[in-house]
Amino acid sequence: MKKFTFAPEKDIDVIAVGRIAIDLNPNEIHRTLDKVNTFTKYVGGSPANIAVGLARLGKKVGFIGKVSDDAFGKYVTDYFMEKGIDVSHVTPSSGGEVLGLTFTEISSPTESQILMYREGVADLALAPADISEDYIKRAKFLLISGTALAASPSREACFLAMTYAKKHDTKIIFDIDYRNYTWKSKSEIAVYYSLAGQRSDILMGSREEFELMEMLDKGNDIPDYCLADNYLFHGNQIVIIKHGKKGSLAYSSDRKAYKVGSFSVKLLKSFGGGDAYASAFLYGILEGWQMPTSLEFATASAARVVSSHSCSDAMSTAEEIISFIADSNEKGTVIEEIPWNQSIEGGRSCR
């Protein structure tokens, strides 16, 4: 695949936009949430986790986001600063909004109920006035998380950020990151996801998220490669479709397709892997690595997170990931190039 290249004056690797939240993870595991007595707080939210992951990997990271004007807002901003993330565009909201919360249980390694507090959250109060054209111009990549499209004015802020990105050759990564909150209807989801997906350069999401974006019924027969084709046609360079435990598929604009497996680890929890994956994959792309190398690196990073207690706090350094891969018996076997039309789900041909 052709490498992404950038003007030399771009001094920020990635600016992430959207949600900074708080995860409250259970200290007592193997029990359901109602029985958990004590919780530990961590920085959470998909784009925040990805930003932390990239910073941990040594990249120059910025963030555009709204946080609560309270002790929790201070906590997350301090945490970002400590990790070396530029917080010049992380601002306190003025309307009394709060940080989103995610209470999690770890009832078993593979099951995990979550309870989200998403009413009146600061992240969705991000407004077009918070989007600086000059700031976005400085970045190589702009990461948009789909949850930020769930309501106004955050939705308009994201589309404005994408307009500036297009104008200044900042590449757009759209991570669909669907959360069943705030959205008013399935059609609304489909309309805004597809508007964003048609504007991005790298698009990633689960099979279910692609189906939402395309308004496909459950049990439809559309093969994965057809979903990918549509967004490559609209200008994406890379499309990644995840299938949970069955692995994921990655398609690039040079018509190569890869099946991505996973490293065997002792699972502690079933969440957090996606954000580690995204940050490590993007690290590879920024380093100019080929797709298989980037994908293996991403997969290894994900494996490390799902075996630890937090998401943000458990992000790995490049050295840690590299030695994890080196130590693994599965090195070199996790990524496999496949024929374009060999899908995980769906039939044989596009509609």
Added chain:
Amino acid sequence: MKKFTFAPEKDIDVIAVGRIAIDLNPNEIHRTLDKVNTFTKYVGGSPANIAVGLARLGKKVGFIGKVSDDAFGKYVTDYFMEKGIDVSHVTPSSGGEVLGLTFTEISSPTESQILMYREGVADLALAPADISEDYIKRAKFLLISGTALAASPSREACFLAMTYAKKHDTKIIFDIDYRNYTWKSKSEIAVYYSLAGQRSDILMGSREEFELMEMLDKGNDIPDYCLADNYLFHGNQIVIIKHGKKGSLAYSSDRKAYKVGSFSVKLLKSFGGGDAYASAFLYGILEGWQMPTSLEFATASAARVVSSHSCSDAMSTAEEIISFIADSNEKGTVIEEIPWNQSIEGGRSCR
């Protein structure tokens, strides 16, 4: 300019989407609205007027819209049926919404204050579920009015309609039709106007509307042709920028520019001309006429409406417009081909 061509199975000329409202025009003229005693009711709303105009010109017209479930909703639906407009996709709203109202005064031929009732209106309750892919597939043109983008779920319904139009080669006319109601911020306006403008095939609006769409400050120096260039670049075939009494400018994708003047008539009122213009212009395009012919026809139709009491009810037949032009001393002088970069407003060069 290359003619628009369509698959033979397309049996509807134009489907308009959006607002059907009621105009309450003053029976006492030359006085301000507070002093008007009696009002006459007419069907109103820009896309409704354009639909009526096209039907009056003999075209096959459909409409996708929500009306109130009351006597006024019945009135407008009956009126459409009487004019031969297909109302199979004009449905009553279920949430107690009302038809929008526009009270007008005719205090002088050139001045006219209006008072709009736009809270809880049925037209903005149009939802994605109301949009039929099969119906849009049947149409040559889909007319989207910018007012329909002012709020959810009408906004999403329009974007969904545009998605279906793109998929089935139905050409999109985007008439910006800005109304200072319902919108929450200037950034919101700009974001959704530009998303729609980048998807349309024919784009029309006033200079002020283009400035809103581009977030340009009052008194900016951007020439008209630069505004047009941007949207032609995104795939529009025709861009029309109106400058009120100074005339308007029409740009086509074959790099021809026209200055459009007006026929001298005894003005009764200052509103309604735009919708007559749009419907007659679109008639010309559907007939396969060249730009100058279509523009002259449009201008003549507008002239006839501003000298009568209503908008919808005063739409002309093709014969009436043709003989109006024939009778005019200005025949053949109203449209002038001009150099591409000869603008009405702005400086000499694009930023």
Added chain:
Amino acid sequence: MKKFTFAPEKDIDVIAVGRIAIDLNPNEIHRTLDKVNTFTKYVGGSPANIAVGLARLGKKVGFIGKVSDDAFGKYVTDYFMEKGIDVSHVTPSSGGEVLGLTFTEISSPTESQILMYREGVADLALAPADISEDYIKRAKFLLISGTALAASPSREACFLAMTYAKKHDTKIIFDIDYRNYTWKSKSEIAVYYSLAGQRSDILMGSREEFELMEMLDKGNDIPDYCLADNYLFHGNQIVIIKHGKKGSLAYSSDRKAYKVGSFSVKLLKSFGGGDAYASAFLYGILEGWQMPTSLEFATASAARVVSSHSCSDAMSTAEEIISFIADSNEKGTVIEEIPWNQSIEGGRSCR
């Protein structure tokens, strides 16, 4: 009945609170609303009509209300001034609210569909900050209309006005005036009507409105006098329960009950009588007349309004009402004193 007496410094007879709206009455009668072509505009809204009625009868009247900051707001304020109503506490709203509208049809003398525009209306934007304690202190009577309790902040403004009235011995008239708009549930209606009804000195409404207030099912067996008793027990001096064409019942705290019939007139329309009735009855009370005299006067005033085209504009002078009664064959027969427990609806005994 004991007369109401007041401190000599009270220089305003009645201050009405609440809705000023616009009636758009049909110029073409004997047809349904969808077929009406032209409308004549009048000042409307129950408390506005009562205020106009009292002013027409020569009383000193004030008003506390919010109107739109537009041509219609100017119209109604000008109209009030012209009628001699003090408009020092009628203020334009600042949030873009509009005047409520009532389109009416006169399809037959006894039937009349109406179409109300009540979304985003100025009258419900009346806020506690608009309520002046000093102003209320000056009034003998404060008239509260139940529609003003339908939403915040108008609801709180009314309760605050009642608090001031209680404090300064301004008597409260609560006219239930139920409109099926804005209210969120039947329980909400009952809660606030009863809170207001327990605070008033004169309470008037239809049988249906009393049932709403008491959360009684349709077809209940509660006699009228039990409904009256409850509110007399809470301190009302007069309770009036209307039964449409069957007449109405008036109860006073000195345990007298009257059945009120009606004068025979040629009906033009079925609405407007109630407001004429209320203003004329209150006039009688202010004049110190006995109940039967006041009730006969009220009934005559109502008869005159239902035989004319408008509500506000058709209010009578005292002379007109007196000569109407004098000319009538029914003089002295319309009001009848009845035993306390002789009801129009319900069984024999209270629950």
Added chain:
Amino acid sequence: MKKFTFAPEKDIDVIAVGRIAIDLNPNEIHRTLDKVNTFTKYVGGSPANIAVGLARLGKKVGFIGKVSDDAFGKYVTDYFMEKGIDVSHVTPSSGGEVLGLTFTEISSPTESQILMYREGVADLALAPADISEDYIKRAKFLLISGTALAASPSREACFLAMTYAKKHDTKIIFDIDYRNYTWKSKSEIAVYYSLAGQRSDILMGSREEFELMEMLDKGNDIPDYCLADNYLFHGNQIVIIKHGKKGSLAYSSDRKAYKVGSFSVKLLKSFGGGDAYASAFLYGILEGWQMPTSLEFATASAARVVSSHSCSDAMSTAEEIISFIADSNEKGTVIEEIPWNQSIEGGRSCR
């Protein structure tokens, strides 16, 4: 003071109405909230705490409330059942509402910042339809917490509950419990607090809360006894005005006034005492104790809670409180009868 007496068929001592929430108390103390790492969850919310306190004291307690339909809603309901509180009228909300959260810090024994999550909470979704007349009829006391008046439909549910209470001789305790959330304006607060305060039999709140209820400016000169007089006049039997560390004042309808001090304990935290106080005071009243005995008992219960980590979980049994008093050097000195007009704040005479 005259004892409250009740019909023998009343089989529930107290039904509390309103908020059940979750407290998340810090495991690390002596640090601000942003620095707290882990939290322990407890049942919280003032009426919930009072209910738990009364149950712990052996009283028969019911609750009318809405909880979230999720793991946290299950947790609080289970906890209530475990404590012997009747949960037959504690129902899950159907609109996706969440339980309110209160994150606390214990930065010093006297200072404590809290961070509340009150958007979209289940407790404010309590609706009139949830209020059972038969259930309230069974109770001796109905406890209404002022926070439940902050928004609809909970507000109307409370007024309806009070209507039923009045009808069936269930005495009303109104605990003002002001929280700076959800309310839209100061006038709104004053209007609904005073409507409730005029209906209650026992009224308790802080001086600041009484000032809010009476719309008094900060620094006003109104003595405490005037505030009490107003609500005794409206029918309250007992009025308690709290002054934080300066103690509180209790007034009874037999014109006796008491100054209430506090027991010296080693403070752990500055919150939770009020609910312990209310439940223990009410216990005394239910036992038929005199005011001074009830007040001393209440004060002792409060002292025990502020020296422990939680609110609900730290409620005492009667034996514990009695032996706490017995062991204290301050026994018998904490409550002092004072002249009626000896206030803690304000001047000498009422306005």
